[in-house]
Structure formats: structure tokens, C-alpha cells
Amino acid sequence: QVQLVESGGGVVQPGRSLRLSCAASGFTFSSYGMHWVRQAPGKGLEWVAVIWYDGSNKYYADSVKGRFTISRDNSKNTLYLQMNSLRAEDTAVYYCARDSNRPLGYCSSTSCYMDVWGQGTTVTVSS
Amino acid sequence: AIRITQSPSSLSASTGDRVTITCRASQGISSYLAWYQQKPGKAPKLLIYAASTLQSGVPSRFSGSGSGTDFTLTISCLQSEDFATYYCQQYYSYPQTFGQGTKVEIK
Numbered sequence: 001q002v003q004l005v006e007s008g009g010g011v012v013q014p015g016r017s018l019r020l021s022c023a024a025s026g027f028t029f030s031s032y033g034m035h036w037v038r039q040a041p042g043k044g045l046e047w048v049a050v051i052w053y054d055g056s057n058k059y060y061a062d063s064v065k066g067r068f069t070i071s072r073d074n075s076k077n078t079l080y081l082q083m084n085s086l087r088a089e090d091t092a093v094y095y096c097a098r099d100s101n102r103p104l105g106y107c108s109s110t111s112c113y114m115d116v117w118g119q120g121t122t123v124t125v126s127s
Numbered sequence: 128a129i130r131i132t133q134s135p136s137s138l139s140a141s142t143g144d145r146v147t148i149t150c151r152a153s154q155g156i157s158s159y160l161a162w163y164q165q166k167p168g169k170a171p172k173l174l175i176y177a178a179s180t181l182q183s184g185v186p187s188r189f190s191g192s193g194s195g196t197d198f199t200l201t202i203s204c205l206q207s208e209d210f211a212t213y214y215c216q217q218y219y220s221y222p223q224t225f226g227q228g229t230k231v232e233i234k
Contacts, residue, residue, distance in 0.1 A: 035223075037171075044214065044225055044226075044227050044228045045163075045165075045171065045214055045216075045225040045228070046225065047216075047222055047223040047224065047225065050221065050223075059221040059222065060222075061222045062128070062222065095170055095171070100176065102176075105177070106176060106177045106180070107159070107177075107218065108157070108159050108218065108219050108220065110220070111159070111218045111219065111220060111221055111223060112218055113161035113173065113176045113216065113218050114171075114173065114216075115173050115182070117170035117171055117172070117173075118170060119169075119170055120170055
């Protein structure tokens with residue numbers, strides 16, 4: 001079945017780095033864009049970043065631009081989020097999610113909704 | 128960035144009630160709006176996309192409407208498993224943005 005499994009979360013000091021991974025299975029990973037979405041404790045959902053199916057385009061939330069890098073390895077069916085210069089406000093559950101890859105009309109020319117989500121991995125930034 | 132204002136932030140309802148949640152975008156987003164359901168400790172689940180298209184497997188008591196800037200999620204007959212938090216999301220442009228969420232609680 002279609003599945004996304006995040007890993008790599010943990011407790012890290014402010015200013016340090018962490019890399020999250022998201023292993024995909026049950027679908028042709030290389031055909032889908034992928035997103036990272038986060039949720040701070042007790043708060044709502046915040047979109048973080050997206051990468052197109054072939055890695056050719058990437059977009060970031062202003063809150064992480066210049067600090068986080070999204071990437072993928074289609075040969076390993078894996079999505080990554082490299083997080084540098086971490087701050088306390090980056091503390092959250094991080095979800096990877098599949099871009100639905102639907103035709104224009106269901107989706108805009110560059111952006112689409114998320115139809116499959118992982119279970120999340122927790123990142124805590126604290127000294 | 129496009130701002131999404133979702134209301135109410137919470138509501139109390141009984142099983143069998145009709146529930147309506149609204150989202151307003153700060154600019155027109157055509158029909159590029161999705162609705163998600165999230166239960167405590169779980170990942171969000173897609174309910175509706177393109178403002179009104181029901182995701183496969185989602186019960187027909189859920190429906191969505193709207194276009195442009197104003198959107199609505201309706202649960203026609205609330206069931207016990209529907210008590211959760213609901214989020215709208217615009218995917219018209221990046222950065223994608225979510226509403227603040229609506230927590231549906233048992234009255």
C-alpha cells in the first residue's frame with residue numbers, strides 16, 4: 001500500500017543541524033512532487049517546502065528559506081529535509097506528504113494538494 | 128502570501144447535527160482549496176480537493192463548496208468519528224497556506 005515513513009527527528013540544540021528522511025513505498029516515487037509540512041505543539045499546520053518530481057523546482061516558506069533545504073533521491077525513493085541553524089520555533093512534528101499530481105483544473109499550474117501523509121517525526125530544538 | 132481565515136476556531140455539536148466551517152482567502156484562489164481532517168496524534172487526512180471534490184473513501188456526509196475567496200465545508204449529519212480538527216488549505220500558489228483550524232467538539 002502507499003506509505004510514507006519519516007525518520008531523523010530528535011532533540012537538538014539551537015543553531016545546530018538535523019536531516020529528516022521520508023521513505024516512500026507503494027507508488028512510483030519519481031512521478032510525484034513531495035512536500036514537508038510541520039505542526040508546532042498545540043498549533044496548526046504550516047507548509048514548509050515542496051520539491052518537484054524530478055527535483056527541478058523547489059519552493060520554501062519564508063520562515064525556513066535560507067536555512068532548510070529539501071532534496072530527494074529517486075533511486076532510493078527517499079525525500080530529505082536538511083535543517084540548519086535551527087531555532088526554538090522550529091520545534092514541531094514534521095510530516096512529509098505526497099503532491100497529488102492531478103491534472104490542471106484540480107490543481108494549479110504549479111501547485112497541488114497533498115493526498116498521502118506520513119505519520120510524522122518530532123523535532124525539538126532546545127538547549 | 129495568501130492569508131486564509133478560517134472560522135469558527137472551535138464549535139460544540141451533537142451527533143446528528145449539521146456543521147458548517149468557512150474559509151476566506153485574502154485573494155482569489157479559483158477552486159484551489161482542500162480540506163483536511165486531523166485527529167489527535169495523527170497525520171492530517173485529505174477530505175476534499177478542488178473545493179468540492181470528495182476524496183475517494185470519504186463519506187458523502189462531507190461536502191465542500193465555494194470558489195474565488197469564500198469556501199465552506201459541511202458535515203451533514205455529524206457522527207462520533209467526525210469529532211476532530213479541520214483545516215482548509217489553499218494551493219493556488221506558493222507558499223501554500225492553511226487556515227488556523229476548527230476543532231469540532233462534543234456538546
